[in-house]
Amino acid sequence: MRTVYSAADPVMAGFIENLLQEAGIPAYVNQAGLYSAAGEVPPTETWARIMVVHEEQAEEARAIILEYFEGEPQHDGENWKCSRCGEVIEPQFTQCWNCGREKPKS
Numbered sequence: 001m002r003t004v005y006s007a008a009d010p011v012m013a014g015f016i017e018n019l020l021q022e023a024g025i026p027a028y029v030n031q032a033g034l035y036s037a038a039g040e041v042p043p044t045e046t047w048a049r050i051m052v053v054h055e056e057q058a059e060e061a062r063a064i065i066l067e068y069f070e071g072e073p074q075h076d077g078e079n080w081k082c083s084r085c086g087e088v089i090e091p092q093f094t095q096c097w098n099c100g101r102e103k104p105k106s
């Protein structure tokens, strides 16, 4: 299981869950806080997380989410590393999908 998106709004989380399921990707909403990462309490802890069941579908799921929000995916730029949680984020994301931190201005 893998988090592909965090949403402060549970309605939005449910919408994205449906979006992925319609695309054939098994997904569900995890109300964060029930499962907190060991040793880490991100400020987005109360956000709903959209999880995919199959980790290998995480990239596809994120692409679908991104396409919905921003239109055509952009592949320019380089991966960046979240300064809060250390997750490596693809260039088309402007904030960390894991903890919600904004991409640092370089």
Ligand SMILES: [Zn+2]
Binding pocket: 082, 083, 084, 085, 086, 087, 096, 097, 098, 099, 100, 101
């Ligand atoms: Zn992060």
